[in-house]
Amino acid sequence: xxxxxxxxxxxxxxxxxxxxxxxxxxxxxxxxxxxxxxxxxxxxxxxxxxxxxxxxxxxxxxxxxxxxxxxxxxxxxxxxxxxxxxxxxxxxxxxxxxxxxxxxxxxxxxxxxxxxxxxxxxxxxxxxxxxxxxxxxxxxxxxxxxxxxxxxxxxxxxxxxxxxxxxxxxxxxxxxxxxxxxxxxxxxxxxxxxxxxxxxxxxxxxxxxxxxxxxxxxxxxxxxxxxxxxxxxxxxxxxxxxxxxxxxxxxxxxxxxxxxxxxxxxxxxxxxxxxxxxxxxxxxxxxxxxxxxxxxxxxxxxxxxxxxxxxxxxxxxxxxxxxxxxxxxxxxxxxxxxxxxxxxxxxxxxxxxxxxxxxxxxxxxxxxxxxxxxxxxxxxxxxxxxxxxxx
Amino acid sequence: xxxxxxxxxxxxxxxxxxxxxxxxxxxxxxxxxxxxxxxxxxxxxxxxxxxxxxxxxxxxxxxxxxxxxxxxxxxxxxxxxxxxxxxxxxxxxxxxxxxxxxxxxxxxxxxxxxxxxxxxxxxxxxxxxxxxxxxxxxxxxxxxxxxxxxxxxxxxxxxxxxxxxxxxxxxxxxxxxxxxxxxxxxxxxxxxxxxxxxxxxxxxxxxxxxxxxxxxxxxxxxxxxxxxxxxxxxxxxxxxxxxxxxxxxxxxxxxxxxxxxxxxxxxxxxxxxxxxxxxxxxxxxxxxxxxxxxxxxxxxxxxxxxxxxxxxxxxxxxxxxxxxxxxxxxxxxxxxxxxxxxxxxxxxxxxxxxxxxxxxxxxxxxxxxxxxxxxxxxxxxxxxxxxxxxxxxxxxxxxxxxxxxxxxxxxxxxxxxxxxxxxxxxxxxxxxxxxxxxxxxxxxxxxxxxxxxxxxxxxxxxxxxxxxxxxxxxxxxxxxxxxx
Numbered sequence: 118x119x120x121x122x123x124x125x126x127x128x129x130x131x132x133x134x135x136x137x138x139x140x141x142x143x144x145x146x147x148x149x150x151x152x153x154x155x156x157x158x159x160x161x162x163x164x165x166x167x168x169x170x171x172x173x174x175x176x177x178x179x180x181x182x183x184x185x186x187x188x189x190x191x192x193x194x195x196x197x198x199x200x201x202x203x204x205x206x207x208x209x210x211x212x213x214x215x216x217x218x219x220x221x222x223x224x225x226x227x228x229x230x231x232x233x234x235x236x237x238x239x240x241x242x243x244x245x246x247x248x249x250x251x252x253x254x255x256x257x258x259x260x261x262x263x264x265x266x267x268x269x270x271x272x273x274x275x276x277x278x279x280x281x282x283x284x285x286x287x288x289x290x291x292x293x294x295x296x297x298x299x300x301x302x303x304x305x306x307x308x309x310x311x312x313x314x315x316x317x318x319x320x321x322x323x324x325x326x327x328x329x330x331x332x333x334x335x336x337x338x339x340x341x342x343x344x345x346x347x348x349x350x351x352x353x354x355x356x357x358x359x360x361x362x363x364x365x366x367x368x369x370x371x372x373x374x375x376x377x378x379x380x381x382x383x384x385x386x387x388x389x390x391x392x393x394x395x396x397x398x399x400x401x402x403x404x405x406x407x408x409x410x411x412x413x414x415x416x417x418x419x420x421x422x423x424x425x426x427x428x429x430x431x432x433x434x435x436x437x438x439x440x441x442x443x444x445x446x447x448x449x450x451x452x453x454x455x456x457x458x459x460x461x462x463x464x465x466x467x468x469x470x471x472x473x474x475x476x477x478x479x480x481x482x483x484x485x486x487x488x489x490x491x492x493x494x495x496x497x498x499x500x501x502x503x504x505x506x507x508x
Numbered sequence: 509x510x511x512x513x514x515x516x517x518x519x520x521x522x523x524x525x526x527x528x529x530x531x532x533x534x535x536x537x538x539x540x541x542x543x544x545x546x547x548x549x550x551x552x553x554x555x556x557x558x559x560x561x562x563x564x565x566x567x568x569x570x571x572x573x574x575x576x577x578x579x580x581x582x583x584x585x586x587x588x589x590x591x592x593x594x595x596x597x598x599x600x601x602x603x604x605x606x607x608x609x610x611x612x613x614x615x616x617x618x619x620x621x622x623x624x625x626x627x628x629x630x631x632x633x634x635x636x637x638x639x640x641x642x643x644x645x646x647x648x649x650x651x652x653x654x655x656x657x658x659x660x661x662x663x664x665x666x667x668x669x670x671x672x673x674x675x676x677x678x679x680x681x682x683x684x685x686x687x688x689x690x691x692x693x694x695x696x697x698x699x700x701x702x703x704x705x706x707x708x709x710x711x712x713x714x715x716x717x718x719x720x721x722x723x724x725x726x727x728x729x730x731x732x733x734x735x736x737x738x739x740x741x742x743x744x745x746x747x748x749x750x751x752x753x754x755x756x757x758x759x760x761x762x763x764x765x766x767x768x769x770x771x772x773x774x775x776x777x778x779x780x781x782x783x784x785x786x787x788x789x790x791x792x793x794x795x796x797x798x799x800x801x802x803x804x805x806x807x808x809x810x811x812x813x814x815x816x817x818x819x820x821x822x823x824x825x826x827x828x829x830x831x832x833x834x835x836x837x838x839x840x841x842x843x844x845x846x847x848x849x850x851x852x853x854x855x856x857x858x859x860x861x862x863x864x865x866x867x868x869x870x871x872x873x874x875x876x877x878x879x880x881x882x883x884x885x886x887x888x889x890x891x892x893x894x895x896x897x898x899x900x901x902x903x904x905x906x907x908x909x910x911x912x913x914x915x916x917x918x919x920x921x922x923x924x925x926x927x928x929x930x931x932x933x934x935x936x937x938x939x940x941x942x943x944x945x946x947x948x949x950x951x952x953x954x955x956x957x958x959x960x961x962x963x964x965x966x967x968x969x970x971x972x973x974x975x976x977x978x979x980x981x982x983x984x985x986x987x988x989x990x991x992x
Contacts, residue, residue: 156697163966164969334979
């Protein structure tokens with residue numbers, strides 16, 4: 118810090134009308150054309166209009182294709198449309214076999230191979246509708262479409278986030294679907310979801326148009342082929358409902374150990390979090406509502422506590438696991454079964470702490486096919502006229 | 509009402525229209541005063557009274573001070589002004605800090621001297637640190653005889669509450685602003701062009717750089733314990749860009765708004781990351797605060813007139829208080845102490861080099877360009893460490909952040925950050941560096957833009973709009989310095 122005289126920094130900006138200015142610093146610049154109010158305002162209008170047009174071009178040519186095919190949000194839209202396309206296919210084929218849907222996050226997306234499942238079971242059509250980073254409250258929007266399909270079983274793969282999280286789904290996952298999708302949710306779901314969710318869900322088209330800017334940089338990177346693990350999605354992943362995804366790039370156990378050590382074995386919400394008791398969290402209440410709505414229309418529900426990497430399983434406190442199981446037990450009923458697979462797979466079945474590799478997926482799918490082969494309640498009668506009308 | 513909101517643009521258009529149409533100087537100033545009050549009231553209507561009360565008190569104190577016959581009476585009036593202003597600032601800003609500190613100390617000591625709430629529900633009035641310093645400098649200047657007290661209460665209130673600089677500076681001196689109120693502000697199309705150019709540059713800095721990088725910084729700094737060196741270094745570099753773009757962006761928008769209304773405000777930043785020493789950094793960073801601290805704190809404490817030892821103490825004390833000015837948190841106190849120690853060390857080093865014939869080779873080396881760039885890099889490294897103190901959310905996070913920043917723990921594939929996310933941050937920082945260097949060489953993008961040809965202006969403004977449309981995050985956080 119220096120004493121006066123003041124630093125040799127020009128600390129003032131003088132301008133035309135400044136009463137204390139002796140000179141205009143812009144006077145040395147090349148003489149500009151005379152400026153008028155009309156001229157300035159007209160140019161501002163033209164500039165903003167041109168920018169808006171350029172933006173619209175970038176959205177149409179670059180961002181929308183990326184959102185549809187290259188982003189996780191694209192799969193939310195793909196799954197939402199998937200119910201309709203599967204219903205159409207089944208109606209056209211007059212299919213009468215059992216229909217099983219798998220819901221959940223990327224743990225399920227990468228953990229269930231429906232083609233393998235169908236091969237191991239007689240007369241079953243299975244679809245993997247899992248979405249990365251999914252929470253039960255986001256899935257509520259799919260209830261009307263899921264009900265139209267009349268699945269015999271819905272298997273909800275879950276772990277600690279699906280029960281202990283009290284947050285809203287990611288903005289992308291909400292805003293990628295049209296406002297009409299949310300308007301069709303059952304009244305109980307409408308009431309359950311907080312105002313902020315509705316605010317994002319009912320966003321007008323103009324807002325959605327501007328919101329798409331958030332995909333600009335990812336779209337550029339995807340166009341350039343730049344990305345690492347977790348960035349690159351396989352083409353067509355959004356509408357692949359048999360075996361959507363599996364990582365091939367595993368992380369060494371040493372790296373996983375280092376990661377957990379850095380976090381002092383605290384990996385919320387698996388090991389800890391603000392919510393010690395799941396009762397009352399948005400995720401848990403949404404899960405209960407999903408189960409209730411499905412059961413009411415005669416669908417069997419299976420809640421599966423998904424496998425965790427043994428390193429992560431070892432640091433989940435017993436109380437935490439007991440609280441999860443206790444909550445799931447409250448949902449158990451004649452049509453709702455609960456399966457705890459948390460310790461079912463060895464470390465060789467994972468690419469990281471929670472996601473399975475091809476070996477893990479095959480093993481877990483085998484477990485699921487054995488469980489699903491067990492006898493279950495008769496399917497509700499199909500009303501084809503009603504279903505076709507829904508289309 | 510944030511500068512980066514449509515609400516502000518509408519408000520500003522109305523303010524400009526009103527100022528343009530009112531030909532009478534008094535009515536124009538009254539109108540701008542009313543607009544400024546409305547601007548502040550959009551946050552909290554009740555707290556407008558606080559600014560007005562503080563300003564009215566200092567207005568009368570200054571008048572009585574000028575009329576006082578004895579130095580003793582003038583000193584009493586100065587003390588009244590200092591106590592009233594600092595009490596307000598202390599109450600609103602530091603009560604909870606003091607309470608929490610007291611009860612923590614009591615707990616450590618195992619005593620039960622006092623009991624009561626450790627936290628009071630006190631609203632921090634936006635901009636209180638800025639307008640308090642502004643009124644204080646006015647009464648001190650009148651006391652020192654540098655300034656005659658202003659007779660028009662309206663003009664004085666407008667000086668204190670002028671909306672472009674009300675909530676986050678620059679801290680305007682009465683000697684700079686009051687003379688501008690002696691004649692009617694002319695709202696001219698050429699000033700709108702210049703002002704808009706400055707405003708747009710500030711808006712791009714705030715929205716495109718600060719807000720975008722802020723999301724990544726928040727992710728890492730909210731729970732740093734789970735992150736290694738690489739994400740922490742990246743987040744700290746991103747924070748350096750964020751805080752500069754956030755604050756200097758606000759200043760650019762404030763100056764741009766003022767220019768369009770026919771006023772000028774002092775410059776607050778002069779490319780601080782090009783500073784080759786920490787002393788130079790403080791001549792380039794938040795200039796209105798650093799010069800305020802110099803003129804009203806450091807020099808009255810004795811400055812460098814009382815020997816080297818006392819100079820170091822004065823530097824440390826000034827920066828400690830400067831740190832505390834930023835916020836009532838120990839991390840700010842540590843940041844201030846860190847800056848004070850660096851300033852003292854640099855003063856010691858500079859004194860040794862300049863004063864010793866044996867070190868003349870070093871003095872000559874300092875003149876070379878390569879050495880200067882080395883010093884710029886070194887200063888930047890020290891400044892980045894300073895930003896860790898500034899941004900850390902708690903003292904418990906500080907240890908982890910500093911150790912991971914200083915002692916690199918290697919490259920790891922699994923560090924909780926996606927490659928595209930990290931690349932976006934790197935790209936933003938690189939783009940900022942390129943713009944910063946270009947602006948430095950061009951003598952300021954905003955100024956150049958204001959004087960550019962129509963075609964160049966239109967292309968640049970369209971580009972600026974497009975950048976805003978493409979890169980603005982979906983939520984618009986407040987300016988960082990609003991909390992101070």
